[in-house]
């Protein structure tokens with residue numbers, strides 16, 4: 001007979017563990033299911049300095065396990081498993097993982113976001129062969145070589161600044177005239193002599209033979225096209241990750257019920273903010 005929990009949380013990022021801490025402190029019988037490793041996207045953050053309580057900042061790979069440690073210390077059960085499907089059986093949700101099923105009264109989906117593709121020719125073909133979504137993982141491969149970072153938010157500047165440790169030159173390609181990143185990161189970027197900017201510019205194609213060699217870029221104001229000779233390209237935008245099971249689950253669970261009962265919350269006005277503090281707010 002499958003175990004029954006009060007709360008199951010899908011996703012072990014900052015949002016999921018925050019929800020888990022609250023559930024455990026309320027003495028709910030709670031289980032968190034994570035498919036990869038505790039921390040989620042935090043593990044890709046080289047240095048986090050906007051999380052209260054760490055005056056010198058903290059490395060993401062240090063914070064990730066701490067989130068799990070704190071939640072487990074309070075009584076949250078954590079299991080490494082990917083959720084494949086969810087269905088409603090009577091008043092209980094049945095959560096299917098590769099290891100079996102668990103039954104639960106309340107389900108929290110905190111599956112975060114994943115990297116959005118630019119949808120341009122060459123992007124998929126060169127993934128892992130010059131196209132990367134993780135500077136911390138792949139940056140060292142571009143030692144003393146030029147790279148491009150595509151984007152203009154916090155993650156883009158984080159990645160670009162990190163890459164300046166290795167690359168000979170980092171070019172930020174951004175489709176607008178101004179950056180969305182916080183002012184502090186903008187100041188650091190402007191002061192870094194290894195960083196140059198291609199404003200109001202988009203990447204049209206990524207080209208090479210077996211690995212990336214160049215990007216075809218276009219100035220969206222003038223329509224002028226040019227070539228950026230780089231062996232490495234780091235697209236940085238993300239989009240919410242909505243597992244296929246969650247939409248089906250929401251539709252079946254919400255039928256004939258109010259959104260408070262079914263719990264399919266609409267995104268809050270702050271949900272566009274790509275920051276951990278917002279993830280935690282949502283986790284609440």
Ligand SMILES: Cc1cc2nc3c(=O)[nH]c(=O)nc-3n(C[C@H](O)[C@H](O)[C@H](O)COP(=O)(O)OP(=O)(O)OC[C@H]3O[C@@H](n4cnc5c(N)ncnc54)[C@H](O)[C@@H]3O)c2cc1C
Nearest residue numbers: 011012013014015035040041082083111112113275276279
């Ligand atoms: C390069 C970079 C730098 C950043 N720097 C900062 C920063 O300095 N400060 C800041 O505040 N924010 C920063 N962010 C943003 C921050 O990391 C995210 O906003 C935050 O981690 C999101 O947390 P989350 O819990 O919502 O989702 P995620 O961290 O994405 O966690 C979701 C988890 O769900 C799991 N999951 C998904 N589907 C399933 C499934 N079917 N079954 C089981 N598990 C599943 C995933 O494996 C993942 O672990 C940065 C992001 C990036 C990419």
